[in-house]
Amino acid sequence: MKKDTVIIGFMLFALFFGAGNLIYPPTLGIESGTSYWAAIAGFVITGVGLPILAVTAISSVKNDARELADRVHPLFGAVFTSVVYLAIGPFFGIPRAATVAFEMSLEPFTSASPFILFLFTTIFFLFVYIVSINPSKMVDRIGQFLTPLLLLAIVILCIGGFFLLDSSVQQPGEKYAQSPLFTGFVEGYLTMDAIAALAFGIIVVQAFKDRGISSRKHLVQSTLKAGLIAGVGLISVYASMGWIGTKMASAGSFANGGDILSGAADVMFGSFGAMLLGIIVGLACFTTSTGLVVASGQFFHKLTGYPYKRIAAMVTIASYLIANQGLNTIISVSVPVLTFIYPIAIVLILMTFLERLFGGSANVYRGAILMTGFVSLYDGLIEFGVSMPAVTAMMEHLPFFSFGLGWIVPALIGGLVGYLIKSTRHHPIPDKELL
Template sequence: MKKDTVIIGFMLFALFFGAGNLIYPPTIGIEAGTSFWAAIAGFVLTGVGLPVLAVAAVSFVKNDARELADRVHPLFGLIFTSLVYLAIGPFFGIPRAATVAYEMSIEPFSGQTSLLLFIFTTVFFVLVYTVSMNPSKIVDRIGQFLTPILFLAIVILCLGGFVLLESPTVSPIDKYASAPLFTGFVEGYLTMDAIAALAFGIIVVNAFKDRGIIEGRELVKATLKAGIVAGIGLTAVYTSIGWMGSRMASEGKFSNGGAILSRSAEMMFGSFGALLLGVIVALACFTTSVGLVVACGQFFHKLTGLSYNLIIAFVTAASYLIANQGLNTIIQVSVPVLTFIYPIAIVLIILTFLNRFFGGARTVYLGAILLTALVALYDGLAAFGVEMPAITSVITYLPFFSIGLGWLVPAIAGGVVGYFFKRKATISYSN
């Protein structure tokens, strides 16, 4: 495998490995208990498999993810892609990364104060903006320098977990006792990586183009190989820190995955463990934030024609303001939005790879996305606490609804109906 592929793969690993990747696997581990392996397998499907496919999907088009969404309808492409970039950027993704970095690298040593959060996020976003100003250097700065440091720190922490954490696993909580694989699958939504991949994909594609790989098939292959490099690293890390969480159930109750990791690091290495975890978190969240700012800057620059530097200034400023609202507020608002966006993104990614089998017919995209969006909208509103008893009494009959995949059969049905209309229109035209 070429050196450039490995370097770009490392960059992609660092871009993906951010706040959600740290705080969710340990929670799965502690909650899934003896069902850990099935649960983490489901998590990896959405937390690793889908992002790798999404990055490869972007390499099929000439520009960015909007070109994929335009296959449904140009207006849908504009609205959905903008929503994706805003969600993974200034609204949720970047502020979450900054607040997780604060809570896991500063707060353990100093306690929680709004003044410290303000100071930390000020320094954090000044650095993010500075690095993001020159996107052509992002591969060298992240892929060659920051990622090896990040990966080394993670390896030390994970090896310590396998050797030093000896507490037995316990029985899973209810949702992991009945369907651990599918519960883990839905939990993978919260990483935001599949939709982030729609943004990161163009960074990877441009990195390969800068290295002279511009032919379609070769570009797809190179992008997929870089995705596999990142995917192997992510799978290893998710499994390791999730397994660490499964060994912490006997240590009491924890508020979130960050608290689980902090306690396990302290148990293994004392104060050095807290420092090591702080380095991991700060680097992981910083590299992800840089990647998201660059992706948002490039997308909205192309969309609006405004200066790239002006846009990233706006993105970092908005992220800075939202980050200072605190992690709990960000998570509370983001979950319903991600519940709506994620199924649509999954279906769009899958259709991209099946495109040649139905000739790219817009009716297939329309049918599949429309029915997916209707169910996803219900799920999102329900997650917001909106009660819809009349709709609920009907929609609960959908297959797989109880495990969070109620959109699956409607998506397939919509695609099949769309294909039928495509064939019918073709036959009518030929006659």
């Protein structure tokens, strides 16, 4: 395997491995207990499998994620893709990474005052902008230097988890008692990696193009290889971090996954553990934030024609301002939005690989996305706290609704109706429009 593919694969791992990747697997582990392996399998499907598919899907088109969404309708493509980039970028993804980095790397040694958060985020985002201002050099900076250091710190922590934590695994909590696989699947939404992959795809493709790969076939093959490298790393880390969580169930109660990891690091390594965890969190959140600034900057530069460096500066400043609102505020708003857009992104990604079955018909795309959107909008409003008892009474009849996957059957029905309309009109999209 070529050195460039390995370096880009390492970069992709570092871009994916951010705040959510750190805090959610330990929580899953501590809550799932003896049902851990089924739960982590579901988590890996949405946290690793779908992101790799999404990156590969981007490599199969000429431009970026908007080209995939345009297959529904150009207006939908512009709006939905913009919402995705804003969600994973300046509104939620980047600020969450910065605040998690503060709470797990610096806060244990200082206080939780807004002024300390202000100082930390000022320095954090200054370096994020410096690295992101030149995207071509970012690949080497992250892939060659930061990722190996990040992996080394993670390996030390994970080895300690397997050999230095000897508590027995507890019974699963209520959340994972019945359907751990499906519950883990939905929990994988919170990493944001499947929708982040729609943004990171353009970085990976451009990195390969900068290295002389131009044919679509070779781009897809190289992207898939880099994705597999990143995927193996992510699965290994998720499984290890989650296993640490299972071993910490008897150590007391914890507020979140960050607390679980902090407690485990202290049990295993004492004060050195806090420093080690700080290195992991700082590097993970920094690389992810940098990648998201670059991806957002490149997308909105293409969309608007505005200079990349100015857009990158605006994304950085907006992220900086929102990060100073605190992690709890960011999470409380981001979860409902992710609940709404994630199923739509999943259906769009999967249909990209299945479109040969229906000739790439826009009607099939529209039917599936429309029906998915109805259900995911309901789920998002419920997460926001909107009460809709009459609608809920109807939604409860949907298969898989209790697992948070009520959108699956409506998506299939919508796609089928679109296919029937296509067959009736005999008007498939010409092959040249699919390229």
